[in-house]
Amino acid sequence: MEPPEVATELYVLLSAILFILGTLGVLLRRNAILIFMSVELMLNAANLALAAFARQWGTLDGQLLVFFVMTIAAAEVAVGLALIVAIFRTKKSTDIDDLHLFKN
Amino acid sequence: MENFYNLVPLIVIIPAIGLLINLFAGKYLGEKGVGIVAVGASTGAFLVSVLLWIALVDTGFEAAVVNMPLLDGWIRIPSAGVEIPWQFRVDTLSVTMMLVVTGVGTLIHLYAVGYMHGDERFPRFFVYMNLFLVFMLTLVSGNNFLMMFVGWEGVGLCSYLLIGFWFDKPGGEGWRNSDAARKAFIVNRVGDFGLVLGVLITFWTFGTLDYYRPHEEPLHVAAHGAEESAPVFAPDVPEAEAVEHAPSGPLGVFNQAHLWLEEGGHRVDFGLFSMSFEATLTVITLLFLLGATGKSAQIPLFVWLPDAMAGPTPVSALIHAATMVTAGVYMMVRSNVFFHASDTTSFVVTLIGATTALMAGFIAMGQWDIKKVLAYSTVSQLGFMVAAVGVGAYAAAMFHLVTHAFFKALLFLGSGSVIHGVEHGHHHVAHAHGDEHHAEPFDPQDIRNMGGLRHRMPVTYWTYLIGMLALAGVIPFAGFWSKDEILLDTLKLGTEQGRLDGYVGFVLLLVAAVFTAFYMTRQVALVFWGAPRTEAAAHASESSPTMTVPLVILAVLSVIGGFMNIPDGFPVLGSLFGVHELTSWLEHSVVYAHAGSFNFLLATAAVLLALAAIYAGRLVYNDRVLRTLRLDPLEADPRTSRAFALANAKLYWDEFYFKYIVYPFRDAAHWLADRLDWAFWHDFVHNEVIYGTFQRATRVLTEPVDRGLIDRAFNAIGEAIRAAAARLRTIQTGYVRTYALSVLFGALLVMFIILLPVIRELLGM
Amino acid sequence: MELTLFIIVGAIAVVTAVMMLISENAVHSALFLVLNFACIAFFFLMLSGAFLAMVQITVYAGAIMVLFLFVIMLLGAERLRPEQNPRFPWMVPAAIALALIFLVTVSLAIIRGEVGASSRQIEQPYVRAVNAVDQLEAVDVYLDGALIAENLAYGEASAFTPWERGRYDITLYPAGAEEPLATAKVDLNRGEAISFTALGTRADPLLVVADEDLRGTDRSDALRVTVVNGVRSVERIDVVRGTDPVASEILIDDLPYGAASRPVLITGGTTDLSVFSDGVRRDRLMTFSDRTLTPEQGHLWVFTTRARPDNSFDNVFLSLESNALPSFGGPTSIGLTLFARYILPMQMVAVVLLVAMIGTIIFTRDMLAPRRVFVRRLANPPAELQAPIAPEAASRSSLEG
Missing domain, CATH: 2.60.40 (Immunoglobulin-like)
Incomplete structure (x- = not known):
C-alpha cells in the first residue's frame, strides 16, 4: 500500500489545534451556550483524530468510536440544553459565573 | 418393560412433590384440594410400584439398580475411597415392600381425608404423611445401608411429628401426646445407635455399603432349606462355568460375605485387634438386632409403641402397624445372608421375638383402650415376624409382614371408625342435654364406654370381625396362612435340627397365638356385642364412605391375602392359586428364602386352639357380663385377678425403666449441671479465670494506653488535617471555569508524564 | 492535490473555530460551528469514512445545531453581554499559556513520538478451495501445512478464510491420504480473494489459482x-x-x-x-x-x-x-461491525440515550406546570398556627415524648 498523501500526523495536529481552541472557549467564555458549543468542538476534534487513526490501522474500531461519541454527544446536548433552560428560568441568565452558590 | 425400572426415582419424587405442594399451597387448597394432592401422590407412588412389579415379572425377576438423577454422586470422598451412590434397588423384596407401603398407604391416606375432616392443621397432617412415604420408600428402595439408614431416621422423624400431632390438646392431653412423641423418639435413638454402629462396622469390614453392585446377581444356595447351608452358585449353572461367571471387581456386601464364608478363615482387622469374619458378622447382626428392637418394638425397646397411639388413628394404622414398625423386619430379611451366618444371633433373635410375642399378647388382654390393645397386638405380631427371621424363615416373615399390614391396618382403621362414631354420639348427646355433659371426662377410646355398636356401625363391625378372624388365625383368613408357616418353621427348627430355641420359640408362639385369639374376642365383644353401655355408644353413627371404603378394601385383602403363599400339599386351594407364590417371588432377592410345607396336624391344632380361645372369650364375655360391665370378669374372678392386674399395669415395664434408667440418668445430669457446668465451668473457669483476667487486662489497656497514647495521637492528626483543610478550602471557589482550568492543568501534567522520555531525549539528558 | 485540499479545508476549520470563539453574537457562533462541522465531515470523507461524513452532516450540523439555535432563540440570549470587569483577570493569560504548552507538547509527540510510524495493511487476503477433480470424491487442501479445506466433496467450495500475506505452497491431498496429489505456488496480496480450484482427473490433477474480485x-x-x-x-x-x-x-x-x-x-x-x-x-x-x-x-x-x-x-x-x-468505512461494513462485535456498547449507548430523554423531560417539566411553593408557606405560617400551644396539649405531648 502506498502511503497516503495526507499523513496521519497532519490530521492529529489539526485535531489538537481544534481541541485547544475548544478548550479556550470553555475557559474564557462565560455564556453557557457558547461553552457547550466549545465542548462540541472539542468532541469533534477528538473524532477527527479517531477517524485518522482508524484509517492508519485499517480497522473500523476508530470509526465506530466516532459513531458512539456522536451518539453520546447528542444525548449530552439534549440534557445540557435542558439544564441551561431550567437554570435560565430561575437565574434569568446564561452566564455561568452567576451559578456559583458558595458563600465566601 | 425394562424401561419401567428407570421410573423408580419417581416413587420417592412423587410423594415429595405432593408434600411440597401441600406445604406451600396447602393453605389455599382447602381440605378437598389437600386430600386430592396427598392421595394422588400416594396413588402415583403405588402405580409406580405396580409398574415396577410388571417390569420384574416381565424381565424374569432380574433385579435392577437405578441411579437417582442429580444425586448419584451422593457421598463421594475419593481420597478415602468412599463412594456411596444414591441408588435404588428394584428387586422382588423391595418391590414387595413398595407395594405394601404404597398400597396400604394409599388406602390410609384416603381414610385419613375423612378422619381428619375439620382438623385445624389438616394440610400439615398430609405433609407429614407424604413425608413419611418419601422416607419409608427411601428406606425400602435403597441399594445400600446408608440410604436405608436415611429412610430409617426419616420415618422416625415422621413418627415423632405425627405422634405429637395433637400437641396442643387441652386438659393435659397435649402434654401426654408430646411426651409420647418424645418417648418414641428417644427410645428409637437407642436402637438407632445400634444400627449406626452395625452399619459402620459393615463399612469397615467390606469397604462398601452396597447390597449388591449394579449387574451383580445374588449368589444362591444350592438347594432350599436350612440344612443345606453351604453357599454354591446358581444350581442350573455347572460349577466350572459358574466360577467364570463369578462377578469380578469389588462386590456388594452380601456376595462378598458369601464368598468369605465359603472360603473360611477370613479375618477382619480393626486396628487394635482382629476378629474372625464369622465373629464380626455376629457383632454386626446383634447391633442390627438392637436397631430392629427399637424400630420394630421388641423387648427391650418396645415401650414406645403403645404410647405412640396418642397420634391420630391413621398414623397408628400406617406407621405404627403396617409399615414403619416392619422396617426392622425388612432390614433383617434384607440382611438374611448375615443373619443366616450367625447361629448366636439367630438364637437371640428367636428368643426375643417369641418372648415379645407372648408378653405383648399377655398385656393386650388387660388393656381398656381400644388402640392400646391393638398396639400390643402389633408388638406381639412383630414378635412373630422377628422370631421367623430368627429361625431362618425369611419368606414366612415377609409373608406375615404383608398379611399383617392388611389386617392390622384394617383393625386400626376400624378402631378409628369406632372412635369417630362414639365421639360423634358423645357430641350428639351433649347437644341434647346442654353443656354440662361436656364437663364430664369422657374417653371415646375406652372400650368400657362402648358396647352394642354392631347395630349402629354395621360396615365397621363386619370388617372389624374379618380383621379379628384374620389376626386370630382362623382358616381361610390371611393371618392363618402366615402364622401357620411361622409356627411350622419354628417347630421344624427344633425337630429337624434339634435346636432348643426352635422348641422354646414354638411353645411361646403357640401360647401367644392363643392369647391373640382371646384378646381379640374380648375386644370385639366389648366393643360390638351386647348392648350400649353409654349414651354416646347408643347414639354412635356409621362413618363416611371415605372411611368405610378403605375398610372394605382392606377387609377383602385380609380374606384373600393369604392365598398368595399357600404351602405345599394343601388340598384344592394350592391348585387354585398356585403353591408358595410369594416365596418363589422372594427367592430371587432373598437368598435364604425357603418355602414352607404344610403340616395338616399342626394347622388343625392351631385353628382348633384359636377357635377354642374365641369360644372361651365368648364364654367369659357373655351378654350378661357385657350388659353391666363394672369390672372385667377376669379382674372379678379371684383366680385371675392378679394376672389381670399385671397385664393392666403393662408388667411394670415403664416403672422399671423409670426407676433404673430414667431417674438415675436424670440425677446424674443434674449433678453434672450443678457441679461440673455451673460450679466449675461457669463460676470458676469463666467468671474467675477468664472474665477476671480479661477485666484486669482491659483496665490497664484503657487508661494509660488507649486514652494516654492512642487518643492523643489521633487528636493531633485530626487537628493537623483540619488546619490544612482550612487553607485548601479556598481553592474551592464555586466557579466552574476555575475548575475547568484545573482539569486542563491536570491533563497537561499527565501528558507530560507520558512524554517524559521524549522530553528527556530532546534535552539530551 | 489531496494535500492542497487538506490545507485549504483545515484552514477554514481553524478560522471558523476561532470566529466561533470570538463572535459577539451567539447565533453567529453557532453558524460558524456548523461550518466547522462541515469541514470535519469533509475530512471524514478524505479518511474513507463516507458513512461518518453523512452522519456528521445530518446529526451534528443538522439536528444538534438546530437544537442549539432553538435554545438560543428561545432564551433570547443571542446578544452576549460584553465582559465587564472580569472576575478572574488572570484567566486569559493562564489559559493561553496552557494552550500553548499543550500545542507544543502535542507537536513534540508528533515529531518525536510514534504517531503514524507504523501502519498495518488494510484488508487481508481471503482464500478458499474448490474441488472439481474427476474421480475424486473428497480432497484435503493445505497451505504451507495449514489446513484450509478438509474432506471437501466434489463440486463444493470451502468458506473464504482470511489469511496472512505472503508466498505459499498449496498442496492437494485425496481426503485422508498421506501422499500429495498436486502442488502449486501462490502469492497472496492485499485485498485478494483467491479460490484454489482443483481440476483434471485423479491421474492428472491440476491446481488453478483463480483471483476473484469480491469488492462491491x-x-x-x-x-x-x-x-x-x-x-x-x-x-x-x-x-x-x-x-x-x-x-x-x-x-x-x-x-x-x-x-x-x-x-x-x-x-x-x-x-x-x-x-x-x-x-x-x-x-x-x-x-x-x-x-x-x-x-x-x-x-x-x-x-x-x-x-x-x-x-x-x-x-x-x-x-x-x-x-x-x-x-472499508461504508455503511455495510460499519453496520456489520456494529451489530457483531459492538452490540454490547450499542446497547449501552441506547440506554444512555433513554436516560438522556428521561433526564430532559425531568429537567424541563417544571416549565410546563406552575411551581408549588410549599416551602414558602411553611416559612411564613398563618396566624392561627403561630398561636402558642395550649397547656393541656403541651403536657400531653411532653408525656408522650
Whole structure:
C-alpha cells in the first residue's frame, strides 16, 4: 500500500489545534451556550483524530468510536440544553459565573 | 418393560412433590384440594410400584439398580475411597415392600381425608404423611445401608411429628401426646445407635455399603432349606462355568460375605485387634438386632409403641402397624445372608421375638383402650415376624409382614371408625342435654364406654370381625396362612435340627397365638356385642364412605391375602392359586428364602386352639357380663385377678425403666449441671479465670494506653488535617471555569508524564 | 492535490473555530460551528469514512445545531453581554499559556513520538478451495501445512478464510491420504480473494489459482464473474450468453485449459449460457439454459467434464456464488461491525440515550406546570398556627415524648 498523501500526523495536529481552541472557549467564555458549543468542538476534534487513526490501522474500531461519541454527544446536548433552560428560568441568565452558590 | 425400572426415582419424587405442594399451597387448597394432592401422590407412588412389579415379572425377576438423577454422586470422598451412590434397588423384596407401603398407604391416606375432616392443621397432617412415604420408600428402595439408614431416621422423624400431632390438646392431653412423641423418639435413638454402629462396622469390614453392585446377581444356595447351608452358585449353572461367571471387581456386601464364608478363615482387622469374619458378622447382626428392637418394638425397646397411639388413628394404622414398625423386619430379611451366618444371633433373635410375642399378647388382654390393645397386638405380631427371621424363615416373615399390614391396618382403621362414631354420639348427646355433659371426662377410646355398636356401625363391625378372624388365625383368613408357616418353621427348627430355641420359640408362639385369639374376642365383644353401655355408644353413627371404603378394601385383602403363599400339599386351594407364590417371588432377592410345607396336624391344632380361645372369650364375655360391665370378669374372678392386674399395669415395664434408667440418668445430669457446668465451668473457669483476667487486662489497656497514647495521637492528626483543610478550602471557589482550568492543568501534567522520555531525549539528558 | 485540499479545508476549520470563539453574537457562533462541522465531515470523507461524513452532516450540523439555535432563540440570549470587569483577570493569560504548552507538547509527540510510524495493511487476503477433480470424491487442501479445506466433496467450495500475506505452497491431498496429489505456488496480496480450484482427473490433477474480485460494484444490476476452464477435450473455450455462436454476447474469450480468467463485470438476470471451442471451428461444447445470475455478487464459474462409467462424459458447470465484501468505512461494513462485535456498547449507548430523554423531560417539566411553593408557606405560617400551644396539649405531648 502506498502511503497516503495526507499523513496521519497532519490530521492529529489539526485535531489538537481544534481541541485547544475548544478548550479556550470553555475557559474564557462565560455564556453557557457558547461553552457547550466549545465542548462540541472539542468532541469533534477528538473524532477527527479517531477517524485518522482508524484509517492508519485499517480497522473500523476508530470509526465506530466516532459513531458512539456522536451518539453520546447528542444525548449530552439534549440534557445540557435542558439544564441551561431550567437554570435560565430561575437565574434569568446564561452566564455561568452567576451559578456559583458558595458563600465566601 | 425394562424401561419401567428407570421410573423408580419417581416413587420417592412423587410423594415429595405432593408434600411440597401441600406445604406451600396447602393453605389455599382447602381440605378437598389437600386430600386430592396427598392421595394422588400416594396413588402415583403405588402405580409406580405396580409398574415396577410388571417390569420384574416381565424381565424374569432380574433385579435392577437405578441411579437417582442429580444425586448419584451422593457421598463421594475419593481420597478415602468412599463412594456411596444414591441408588435404588428394584428387586422382588423391595418391590414387595413398595407395594405394601404404597398400597396400604394409599388406602390410609384416603381414610385419613375423612378422619381428619375439620382438623385445624389438616394440610400439615398430609405433609407429614407424604413425608413419611418419601422416607419409608427411601428406606425400602435403597441399594445400600446408608440410604436405608436415611429412610430409617426419616420415618422416625415422621413418627415423632405425627405422634405429637395433637400437641396442643387441652386438659393435659397435649402434654401426654408430646411426651409420647418424645418417648418414641428417644427410645428409637437407642436402637438407632445400634444400627449406626452395625452399619459402620459393615463399612469397615467390606469397604462398601452396597447390597449388591449394579449387574451383580445374588449368589444362591444350592438347594432350599436350612440344612443345606453351604453357599454354591446358581444350581442350573455347572460349577466350572459358574466360577467364570463369578462377578469380578469389588462386590456388594452380601456376595462378598458369601464368598468369605465359603472360603473360611477370613479375618477382619480393626486396628487394635482382629476378629474372625464369622465373629464380626455376629457383632454386626446383634447391633442390627438392637436397631430392629427399637424400630420394630421388641423387648427391650418396645415401650414406645403403645404410647405412640396418642397420634391420630391413621398414623397408628400406617406407621405404627403396617409399615414403619416392619422396617426392622425388612432390614433383617434384607440382611438374611448375615443373619443366616450367625447361629448366636439367630438364637437371640428367636428368643426375643417369641418372648415379645407372648408378653405383648399377655398385656393386650388387660388393656381398656381400644388402640392400646391393638398396639400390643402389633408388638406381639412383630414378635412373630422377628422370631421367623430368627429361625431362618425369611419368606414366612415377609409373608406375615404383608398379611399383617392388611389386617392390622384394617383393625386400626376400624378402631378409628369406632372412635369417630362414639365421639360423634358423645357430641350428639351433649347437644341434647346442654353443656354440662361436656364437663364430664369422657374417653371415646375406652372400650368400657362402648358396647352394642354392631347395630349402629354395621360396615365397621363386619370388617372389624374379618380383621379379628384374620389376626386370630382362623382358616381361610390371611393371618392363618402366615402364622401357620411361622409356627411350622419354628417347630421344624427344633425337630429337624434339634435346636432348643426352635422348641422354646414354638411353645411361646403357640401360647401367644392363643392369647391373640382371646384378646381379640374380648375386644370385639366389648366393643360390638351386647348392648350400649353409654349414651354416646347408643347414639354412635356409621362413618363416611371415605372411611368405610378403605375398610372394605382392606377387609377383602385380609380374606384373600393369604392365598398368595399357600404351602405345599394343601388340598384344592394350592391348585387354585398356585403353591408358595410369594416365596418363589422372594427367592430371587432373598437368598435364604425357603418355602414352607404344610403340616395338616399342626394347622388343625392351631385353628382348633384359636377357635377354642374365641369360644372361651365368648364364654367369659357373655351378654350378661357385657350388659353391666363394672369390672372385667377376669379382674372379678379371684383366680385371675392378679394376672389381670399385671397385664393392666403393662408388667411394670415403664416403672422399671423409670426407676433404673430414667431417674438415675436424670440425677446424674443434674449433678453434672450443678457441679461440673455451673460450679466449675461457669463460676470458676469463666467468671474467675477468664472474665477476671480479661477485666484486669482491659483496665490497664484503657487508661494509660488507649486514652494516654492512642487518643492523643489521633487528636493531633485530626487537628493537623483540619488546619490544612482550612487553607485548601479556598481553592474551592464555586466557579466552574476555575475548575475547568484545573482539569486542563491536570491533563497537561499527565501528558507530560507520558512524554517524559521524549522530553528527556530532546534535552539530551 | 489531496494535500492542497487538506490545507485549504483545515484552514477554514481553524478560522471558523476561532470566529466561533470570538463572535459577539451567539447565533453567529453557532453558524460558524456548523461550518466547522462541515469541514470535519469533509475530512471524514478524505479518511474513507463516507458513512461518518453523512452522519456528521445530518446529526451534528443538522439536528444538534438546530437544537442549539432553538435554545438560543428561545432564551433570547443571542446578544452576549460584553465582559465587564472580569472576575478572574488572570484567566486569559493562564489559559493561553496552557494552550500553548499543550500545542507544543502535542507537536513534540508528533515529531518525536510514534504517531503514524507504523501502519498495518488494510484488508487481508481471503482464500478458499474448490474441488472439481474427476474421480475424486473428497480432497484435503493445505497451505504451507495449514489446513484450509478438509474432506471437501466434489463440486463444493470451502468458506473464504482470511489469511496472512505472503508466498505459499498449496498442496492437494485425496481426503485422508498421506501422499500429495498436486502442488502449486501462490502469492497472496492485499485485498485478494483467491479460490484454489482443483481440476483434471485423479491421474492428472491440476491446481488453478483463480483471483476473484469480491469488492462491491457501482452498478446494482451487475456482478463480477471469474471463469476457470476445466474442459480437457479442447484447447481453448469461449463462454457466451445465449446459444447462437454468432449473435451471442461473448462473456469470456479464448480461455485456455487450466487457466482462470480475470474477473469481468457482466449484467445479471436469467439467461442461457453456452461454451464454445475457440478457433477455426466453433463447436458448441455445452449449453446451460435459464441460469439465474444474481447481481451484486461475485461468481466463480468452473466448466469441466466428468467421466461416466461407460466412458462418456457429463458436462459440469459449477457456479460458486459469494456475496461481495463490504467496503472499508461504508455503511455495510460499519453496520456489520456494529451489530457483531459492538452490540454490547450499542446497547449501552441506547440506554444512555433513554436516560438522556428521561433526564430532559425531568429537567424541563417544571416549565410546563406552575411551581408549588410549599416551602414558602411553611416559612411564613398563618396566624392561627403561630398561636402558642395550649397547656393541656403541651403536657400531653411532653408525656408522650
